[in-house]
Amino acid sequence: MADPYKPVIAIAGLACETSTYTPTRTLAPAFHPVRGDEIITRAYPFLTPGEPLGDAAEWHGALIGHAMPGGVVARAAFEELAGEIVRRLTDIVANVPSLDGLWFDIHGAMVVEDMQDAEAELLRRVRGVVGQDTIVSASMDLHGNVSRELAHQTDLITCYRMAPHEDHLITKERACRNLVDVLNERVRDQRRPIKAWIPLPILLPGEQTSTRVEPAKHIYAAVDGVEDTEGVLDAAIWVGYAWADERRNRAIVMATGWEQRAVAAGAEKLARLFWDAHADFAFVGKAGSFKECIGAALKSKARPFFISDSGDNPTAGGSGDMTWGLTRLLERPEFKDPSGPTVIYASVPGPKAVETAVQAGVGATVTVTAGAEVDHVHSGPITMTGRVHAIKFGDKNAEVEVVIQVGSVYAILTRLRKPYHKEHDFTDLNLKPREADIVIVKIGYLEPELHNMAADWMLGLTPGGVDQDIERLGHHHIRRPMWPFDKKFEKEPDLRARIISMSNEPLTDPDD
Template identity: 75%
Template sequence: MASRPVIAIAGLACETSAFTPARTLAPAFHPRRDHEVIDEYTFLHPGTSLGDAADWRGALIGHALPGGIVVRAAFEELAAEIISRLSQIANSTPIDGLWFDIHGAMVVEGLHDAEFELLTRMRKVVGPDCLVSASMDLHGNVSRNLVHQTDLITCYRMAPHEDETETKERACRNLVDLLRRGCPSRAVRPLKAWIPLPILLPGEQTSTRVEPAKGLYALVPRVEETEGVIDAAVWVGYAWADEPRNRAAVVVTGWDQEAVAAGAHLLAQRFWSAHADFHFVGPTGSFAECIDRALASEARPFFISDSGDNPTAGGSGDVTWGLTRLLERSEFQGAGGPVVIYASLPGPAAVRTMVDAGVGATVTVTAGAEVDAVHAGPITMTGRVHAIRHGDKDALVEAVLQVGSVFAILTQLRKPYHHERDFTDLQLAPRAANLVIVKIGYLEPELFDMAADWMLALTPGGVDQDLVRLGHHRIRRPIWPFDTTFPSPDLCARVIPASNDTLSGPDE
């Protein structure tokens, strides 16, 4: 191997709900290619210790906003380009390593394990001796086959994901360290201990802000520090897909078989012993109950999560149910009522009308339910155009409509609202509002710090928190909380061989 190993970067990421009629197309992944991939990650820039440690070659990465099932043609188009670009790299120089940059919960039409399928195709290009390091979201799903095809695999340790960059950097650093041990061969490949768990919980019940997830994830670095261990990871899985691989899992990677097996067993045992203790990260209620509580409270601003249509968990974003219920309330039907900010609802035609009319105009517009009309149809509103903003990378165009005392944010395309500037850029003052209602689950850090109080509204949509009523039919049963009585699971570690060995047997 040359003094600087050649490491390619590729992957596709889309957290995918099977319970929304939305579909994800290729442009939603906003593909980055060649040097754009390196530009995306400052820890790989020239002049940094990690950037200078290898010859990093970007193939293609695509990160889509969470949404509906990925159309097969879109996957095939992007996968083919990844293979083509990897082939171009391989034709010019041997590829020593591959950083597989994924989320882990992508559902593709006609595929049962999309990330494994993609990596299998990539393996045919980079070769069996290429070392692969995967980084994932802790809400990803880790099949036995995916673990087998990788040499290193890790995931976030925080929810909300404040350690996303740290995790990706760790995946790259572990890969560089492994390559420095010598030529990529069976002799230097670490062992992987994998334990699947019959648990499938929403992220809003597994936040690391509170117990028991807080304590569980505090164990991860302790296991990682064990002699003979390289990395330890715990996945809670993704609850709104519907595939056999959707479940919690533990993977510990290292050189000592006893150490990795013991570490994996410790984490799995802690997870299982607490499976019935997981609860929502904040107080919950129906949408009406949350609004009633907010109006009765003196805390300002009072945040409410319209959780069932959370676009950052896979919701379509255009469910009108929450905004319809809000505007029906008499408290908000006059301009002098309690100030409410509602974020948000896609309505491209409505936004065009508001842009044409201009700020200050009174308009009647119809928005929402173009994709997901399962729970409510399009909503028609008459109000004053409060603000218009062009150029957002997700929404493209945003427009605020004041209806009574409600300031509803309408968008050309769906957008998550996670930062104070998302509101202030629209001449809205969330800190001065009575209520801020956001399509989100647990509050992202900036909103969490801003909220004087907060409730999670259990609303309908593609990422409904009431998992049992969604109708899963392909997940492995029994599994908690869909089943409440079943035999204790097998928590013995499955020690998986190097990825260029043969793997046989079921994904158990």
């Protein structure tokens, strides 16, 4: 008996959530590229031999790179990594009988210097190597942007259904499973999936679209029902990325499958749910100015009380380099004395400050200056005198971390910027967040471990490259009208599905 058909699939992609309001530049090393077979063995356990998906296809890694969110990607960095992807895919194509599919592993909100629609441009170059017949399945963040051209170039496309993104690996596995299923179906009839694409004039910050709360909760809950419809393979909703000033940025709904009527109806159902609720979105938790948040925390008996210093959130695209929040904190008289309320602040990069603290050692009193080496729009470097509480080496992001106690504030300084999302990020530094009075983190909505630790929480509407008050950022290139920048619409947006296939000419409708 002949061996069953096993499709040949390549893996490639670049991911970086990019704020055009953050002055940093993202360089090639920040993507931490993974190449060849290591993509499977290190990054995606569901593709390893012995796993159902791993055995269902012949997988070939080219290159993937996932950078921490930040500023615009330098053009030279993009060209370097995109060029290597093209070269590696060329080698794969030359050494297999045929390349049936490609998993395009991206985020969807990457901005590259002097380039529009970076993911579509990368896929255009990839298509130049793998050809138009290769079936491409893309996995994305729901904060990505799906331009008409990106939808045109892909065959299958899906995104996270949870914010926070607790389903990130589930989504990637779904993209691969969908791809294998379509390739197996294609052996029989050579069909390509049908795609329905609907743009919506909505652009919201992520902290107003958490699936923990309404209205995003019921909107995303409807995705599974659409996906379960006969003739539909996948359904997805993108809220878009609010902190990049690009024409493609807006909410998008898509459905893919085999039956045009079912695919279109499913996409239109989700689009209607989204539009009907567009004015109902609010911040995921109590929100206020930084001063209001500190005041509420001091009055509250809930401990620990978490505050998000959201404007400089490095996992949304902020530089993480701003000192605005820490400066305001250390100005407060309540925290001048070591016996005052215990506050943990995470974090500010300061390579020289870290070096000084390391040389002095734990227990020493040091005067150090940190922050604002890159992002000094809202505040300059901060100088503080305090006791070295802890030193830690070897973090994959920060490299070196130190804690300086200034009064009752324990300020975390890092060699390189780092997100603080897990309890061990603090306990590894001899800090006890559960016993602290206040914990302030550069983040938006709280990631699961922080959310579970917090007795209470507020979202600080602080300035920065990912300012939650997006209307004060100054967008010039997005399409208008766009909610919430425009509160009145002369007519309701067109929520009819646009059916897209690889043979379609690009749409000429300016709204698309």
